Amino acid sequence: MFLVNGAGKHCIDVTDRGLQYGDGLxxxxxxxxGKPLLFDLHLQRLLAGCSKLLIPQPNLELxxxxxxxxCSDAEHAVLKIIITRGCGGRGYRQPDPVMPTRLLSxxxxxxxxxxxxxxxxxxxxxxxxxxxxPLLAGIKHLNRLDQVLAxxxxxxxxxxxxxxxDCEGYLVEGTxxxxxxxxxxxxxxxxxxxxxxxxxxxxxxxxxxxxxxxNVVIERFLPESLLAADQVFVTNSVIGIxxxxxxxxxxxxxxxxxxxxxxxxxxxxxxxxR
Amino acid sequence: MFLVNGAGKHCIDVTDRGLQYGDGLxxxxxxxxGKPLLFDLHLQRLLAGCSKLLIPQPNLELxxxxxxxxCSDAEHAVLKIIITRGCGGRGYRQPDPVMPTRLLSxxxxxxxxxxxxxxxxxxxxxxxxxxxxPLLAGIKHLNRLDQVLAxxxxxxxxxxxxxxxDCEGYLVEGTxxxxxxxxxxxxxxxxxxxxxxxxxxxxxxxxxxxxxxxNVVIERFLPESLLAADQVFVTNSVIGIxxxxxxxxxxxxxxxxxxxxxxxxxxxxxxxxR
Numbered sequence: 437m438f439l440v441n442g443a444g445k446h447c448i449d450v451t452d453r454g455l456q457y458g459d460g461l462x463x464x465x466x467x468x469x470g471k472p473l474l475f476d477l478h479l480q481r482l483l484a485g486c487s488k489l490l491i492p493q494p495n496l497e498l499x500x501x502x503x504x505x506x507c508s509d510a511e512h513a514v515l516k517i518i519i520t521r522g523c524g525g526r527g528y529r530q531p532d533p534v535m536p537t538r539l540l541s542x543x544x545x546x547x548x549x550x551x552x553x554x555x556x557x558x559x560x561x562x563x564x565x566x567x568x569x570p571l572l573a574g575i576k577h578l579n580r581l582d583q584v585l586a587x588x589x590x591x592x593x594x595x596x597x598x599x600x601x602d603c604e605g606y607l608v609e610g611t612x613x614x615x616x617x618x619x620x621x622x623x624x625x626x627x628x629x630x631x632x633x634x635x636x637x638x639x640x641x642x643x644x645x646x647x648x649x650x651n652v653v654i655e656r657f658l659p660e661s662l663l664a665a666d667q668v669f670v671t672n673s674v675i676g677i678x679x680x681x682x683x684x685x686x687x688x689x690x691x692x693x694x695x696x697x698x699x700x701x702x703x704x705x706x707x708x709x710r
Numbered sequence: 711m712f713l714v715n716g717a718g719k720h721c722i723d724v725t726d727r728g729l730q731y732g733d734g735l736x737x738x739x740x741x742x743x744g745k746p747l748l749f750d751l752h753l754q755r756l757l758a759g760c761s762k763l764l765i766p767q768p769n770l771e772l773x774x775x776x777x778x779x780x781c782s783d784a785e786h787a788v789l790k791i792i793i794t795r796g797c798g799g800r801g802y803r804q805p806d807p808v809m810p811t812r813l814l815s816x817x818x819x820x821x822x823x824x825x826x827x828x829x830x831x832x833x834x835x836x837x838x839x840x841x842x843x844p845l846l847a848g849i850k851h852l853n854r855l856d857q858v859l860a861x862x863x864x865x866x867x868x869x870x871x872x873x874x875x876d877c878e879g880y881l882v883e884g885t886x887x888x889x890x891x892x893x894x895x896x897x898x899x900x901x902x903x904x905x906x907x908x909x910x911x912x913x914x915x916x917x918x919x920x921x922x923x924x925n926v927v928i929e930r931f932l933p934e935s936l937l938a939a940d941q942v943f944v945t946n947s948v949i950g951i952x953x954x955x956x957x958x959x960x961x962x963x964x965x966x967x968x969x970x971x972x973x974x975x976x977x978x979x980x981x982x983x984r
Contacts, residue, residue: 440724457732516800518729521858528861530862570877578855584731584763587802
């Protein structure tokens with residue numbers, strides 16, 4: 437199910453700068469009982485991204501109406517919103533005026549086995565590094581070749597996520613998730629000032645941890661820090677919170693703090709159902 | 711004029727990974743009397759890029775036939791070829807099998823004033839830095855937000871090109887061109903192992919300089935090196951070779967070596983006309 441600038445169709449103009457240059461950004465949301473989760477946080481990030489990329493802000497009322505309409509009869513689904521700089525001529529110079537393209541699509545919720553949530557997943561390190569650019573870091577933009585190439589490193593369904601380092605060898609995130617670990621009751625997650633995505637679950641989680649008075653350290657880490665962890669988990673808006681039970685050959689336990697975080701986020705999901 | 715997988719149409723599937731992730735690459739060529747210039751070099755780079763991005767190589771016979779057909783009645787035009795990883799589901803994982811999308815388009819040749827070629831252009835430094843990633847450097851891929859944001863820094867038609875540094879402050883290239891300068895009969899150009907595009911005109915020029923026995927230095931340079939130059943010029947497949955007569959407030963002359971290079975490339979262009 438696709439809506440392009442409000443019209444139900446399955447194609448987009450070939451001159452759209454989303455295609456020509458990856459010139460745009462996107463959001464991916466879990467939909468529960470017709471309601472996109474943490475919708476306000478996603479809209480805030482979308483607006484912040486538009487601002488950084490100098491793309492005119494979409495009409496939020498219209499975008500919200502379309503998002504709710506496309507999801508209204510979905511019990512459990514994924515909503516993807518793409519905003520591009522719209523159509524333009526050949527060349528990097530922006531069209532004048534910019535008329536952004538708004539693309540909403542609804543997808544079936546992936547059929548993940550319950551054990552990913554309860555027992556945890558298997559992860560690996562990827563060889564392909566993340567590009568470094570402080571000016572693009574954090575933004576969920578459409579330039580995603582790094583993730584595509586990292587995800588292409590394994591076909592084995594026994595591995596659910598790949599962890600990525602930046603070009604200088606610092607840990608950043610998973611191909612589709614943010615990365616956290618726990619050591620001695622402190623939560624660690626890599627800084628995303630030079631590479632990486634400012635995930636909505638990451639934002640939600642950092643707020644939760646702050647309110648709960650749990651110590652959090654956000655900085656640049658080498659892989660060694662992660663390998664010395666007691667527990668590891670990854671987050672994104674579709675999977676929620678998945679423990680990592682195995683990273684390469686190393687096993688990790690799933691302790692009470694991860695269970696507490698999962699339960700707290702489950703409350704958010706159930707709140708959407710009421 | 712657009713050809714999408716051989717069909718004359720103006721739209722592309724919304725699930726195309728070129729749109730979803732900038733998951734593809736492109737070539738831009740000058741067309742003279744129906745013939746795309748340096749076509750073999752462009753095809754070689756396209757194939758090398760496909761190989762690096764793990765995109766199945768396009769059928770060269772078909773691609774060549776379509777390129778020649780779309781350009782056949784063009785006296786002077788621009789040909790753009792885009793290859794994407796084709797349509798796929800949500801998520802970074804590659805579709806299986808990958809069925810690449812082939813998009814050819816023909817555009818009017820831009821009406822540049824003759825003085826850009828003869829007297830030179832005005833350039834400026836851009837604030838937006840190029841992302842660093844040795845694994846993506848050189849490839850003319852569709853992740854072009856850096857160029858878009860750098861090009862958005864000026865609207866003044868008196869400035870024709872912006873020069874970009876990487877995130878560490880090293881000179882790389884122009885937003886749409888490769889960068890060269892001359893000092894004491896030696897030609898300098900930034901290395902593109904960490905950021906930048908392996909331009910076809912750059913390739914052609916380096917081969918020419920090598921055969922002509924002219925000394926060339928390719929390494930990482932800070933902007934100071936450029937500012938100490940005797941002459942400066944930029945190259946791409948559409949503009950050819952443009953001297954830079956002014957960079958910010960500094961003026962540069964246009965000497966005999968630039969004229970020699972322009973004349974040599976003019977022979978390539980005229981060869982196409984015969």
